[in-house]
Amino acid sequence: MAYFFKRDFPLLIQNNIAYLDSAATTQKPMQVINAISEYYKNANANPHRGAYKLSLESTKVYDEARKKIAKFINAKRENQIVFTRNATESLNLIAYSYGLNNLGSKDKIVLSIMEHHSNLVPWQYVSRKTGSTLEYMYINKTGEITDEEIDSKIVEGTKIVGITHVSNVLGTINPIEKIIKKAHSVGAISIVDASQSVPHMKIDVQKLDADFLVFSGHKMLAPLGIGALYAKSELLEKMKPFLFGGDMIEYVYEQNATFAEVPTKYEAGTQNVEGAVGLSAAIDYLNNIGMDFSENNEIKYSEEVKKCKTLKGMEVVQAIEKELTMYALEELQKLAFVTIYGPGGTENTEIFSASNNVRSAGWNNIENSQAGVISFNVNGVHPHDVASVLDSENVCIRSGNHCAQPLLRFMGLESTCRVSFYIYNTKEDVDRLIDALYKTKKLFAKWIR
Amino acid sequence: MDDLEEVYTNIIMEHSISTKNKYNLIEKDKEEHGHNPSCGDDITLEIKFDGNIIKDLSYAGYGCTISQGSASIMIDLLKGKSKEEAIKLIDIFLKMVNGEDVEEAELNMLGDAKYLKNITKMPARIKCASLAWETMRKMME
Numbered sequence: 001m002a003y004f005f006k007r008d009f010p011l012l013i014q015n016n017i018a019y020l021d022s023a024a025t026t027q028k029p030m031q032v033i034n035a036i037s038e039y040y041k042n043a044n045a046n047p048h049r050g051a052y053k054l055s056l057e058s059t060k061v062y063d064e065a066r067k068k069i070a071k072f073i074n075a076k077r078e079n080q081i082v083f084t085r086n087a088t089e090s091l092n093l094i095a096y097s098y099g100l101n102n103l104g105s106k107d108k109i110v111l112s113i114m115e116h117h118s119n120l121v122p123w124q125y126v127s128r129k130t131g132s133t134l135e136y137m138y139i140n141k142t143g144e145i146t147d148e149e150i151d152s153k154i155v156e157g158t159k160i161v162g163i164t165h166v167s168n169v170l171g172t173i174n175p176i177e178k179i180i181k182k183a184h185s186v187g188a189i190s191i192v193d194a195s196q197s198v199p200h201m202k203i204d205v206q207k208l209d210a211d212f213l214v215f216s217g218h219k220m221l222a223p224l225g226i227g228a229l230y231a232k233s234e235l236l237e238k239m240k241p242f243l244f245g246g247d248m249i250e251y252v253y254e255q256n257a258t259f260a261e262v263p264t265k266y267e268a269g270t271q272n273v274e275g276a277v278g279l280s281a282a283i284d285y286l287n288n289i290g291m292d293f294s295e296n297n298e299i300k301y302s303e304e305v306k307k308c309k310t311l312k313g314m315e316v317v318q319a320i321e322k323e324l325t326m327y328a329l330e331e332l333q334k335l336a337f338v339t340i341y342g343p344g345g346t347e348n349t350e351i352f353s354a355s356n357n358v359r360s361a362g363w364n365n366i367e368n369s370q371a372g373v374i375s376f377n378v379n380g381v382h383p384h385d386v387a388s389v390l391d392s393e394n395v396c397i398r399s400g401n402h403c404a405q406p407l408l409r410f411m412g413l414e415s416t417c418r419v420s421f422y423i424y425n426t427k428e429d430v431d432r433l434i435d436a437l438y439k440t441k442k443l444f445a446k447w448i449r
Numbered sequence: 450m451d452d453l454e455e456v457y458t459n460i461i462m463e464h465s466i467s468t469k470n471k472y473n474l475i476e477k478d479k480e481e482h483g484h485n486p487s488c489g490d491d492i493t494l495e496i497k498f499d500g501n502i503i504k505d506l507s508y509a510g511y512g513c514t515i516s517q518g519s520a521s522i523m524i525d526l527l528k529g530k531s532k533e534e535a536i537k538l539i540d541i542f543l544k545m546v547n548g549e550d551v552e553e554a555e556l557n558m559l560g561d562a563k564y565l566k567n568i569t570k571m572p573a574r575i576k577c578a579s580l581a582w583e584t585m586r587k588m589m590e
Contacts (some may be wrong), residue, residue: 388456
């Protein structure tokens with residue numbers, strides 16, 4: 001299925017790899033690579049600086065990219081989008097500009113135990129500097145945060161709630177609408193790490209009512225080094241700048257300075273226009289995706305995917321990933337030597353215990369609680385060894401702690417293997433994964449501890 | 450034999466599951482902790498000297514086949530050696546796994562550890578192979 005998307009990705013075509021690490025970074029389509037190349041051939045100059053036409057052109061493409069991002073996540077105004085290097089920088093901006101200035105010793109920061117280090121370590125710093133308390137919402141054995149956990153942790157005195165929309169380790173889709181509502185009910189602001197969701201599903205920041213939402217471009221077909229921060233306007237107006245320097249100022253005197261309007265106030269120094277152009281092209285690519293069911297397409301489609309004929313853009317992305325995720329879970333579940341974690345995991349006995357190959361009623365719920373990220377272990381074999389054997393078969397997966405040490409420690413694990421999908425993946429990639437896992441088992445059979 | 454089999458040799462596999470060098474010393478003079486933050490491999494070496502001679506050496510911790518196996522092989526090699534000999538052998542090993550030229554005579558001084566040379570075919574895993582040795586080098590300083 002969806003084989004025809006692969007043809008847009010030169011790296012995947014030239015290397016014949018099963019690339020299953022898109023949660024780390026995605027490959028880039030020709031459309032994005034060309035857009036960057038065209039920018040340097042035709043429009044490169046320092047934006048917001050020169051009084052000549054070329055600089056104006058550079059400013060124009062930069063501003064257009066901002067507009068496109070705003071529309072993509074349905075922000076009310078384009079100046080609610082601040083360009084950053086990545087989600088990590090966006091989160092640091094929030095921690096420094098908002099956290100350090102708005103928290104006191106009686107206040108509480110609540111995070112989920114699933115947070116990536118980027119939405120965790122900055123808050124440890126803020127907590128230490130301001131004397132505020134740092135608490136965690138923990139997960140149950142299927143990798144989910146229960147309503148009781150939300151209600152018992154987000155209470156009066158909570159000022160900040162940080163939550164990842166989709167776990168980069170377990171693929172859990174968190175109930176962020178509920179969490180945001182709860183945060184608001186106790187007077188806290190919400191910070192959504194959408195690094196693993198904006199690339200994969202339709203996000204509407206107004207409907208979510210998120211106060212801050214961040215993501216990285218490189219996880220959604222765009223180049224490395226460009227990311228975004230969305231925030232409610234009143235927060236952006238009120239907050240102090242994060243980085244100081246060129247372009248973010250209005251008047252500069254010997255002893256003081258005034259600052260530019262939002263969002264320029266948060267964009268010090270010459271900006272990554274190439275990145276913004278690439279991100280803009282990536283959004284165009286995602287928005288324009290449609291399904292091709294022509295006869296000469298060799299790929300066999302499932303009935304579910306055929307239903308997507310009427311879908312467009314992010315709906316297609318989501319449909320494809322859903323099918324791949326469910327297929328992979330089903331195939332992995334057949335391997336008795338593999339332990340799967342998260343909502344679709346081995347622990348979820350409700351779904352898998354009934355019989356080996358028959359889906360029980362609970363299966364359908366998994367579709368809505370797990371995105372295209374699956375963590376697992378080959379019993380008795382260290383994930384790095386698994387990754388090396390898979391690499392010998394040109395299957396690329398991630399192994400390690402996925403920048404989420406507190407989560408793995410909470411789960412009693414040192415590391416896991418992780419596969420993650422994007423539109424260019426196919427069921428054939430999953431089959432290659434399964435074959436390579438058999439090879440791993442064979443190689444280590446004699447040596448299992 | 451493909452690259453995989455040249456790295457995952459019986460020697461490294463056997464050492465990785467063996468517990469003969471994996472324990473805590475009852476009496477130790479020093480310990481050193483080594484860690485690969487990106488992958489989570491975590492090792493602690495414990496040492497007991499008899500004058501200038503490494504009387505006893507052990508490791509504890511967790512990690513992949515390569516990091517554990519390499520630690521065990523290193524301990525077999527360095528136990529009973531003088532501090533100076535140990536440093537010399539560690540430096541030869543680190544040169545070898547980092548793909549630098551090492552003379553045949555020097556390689557042979559490494560005993561079983563010389564079979565880890567093939568790790569150069571798997572660049573992503575060099576830091577696994579060198580973890581114990583880097584940690585030992587630090588402890589000798």
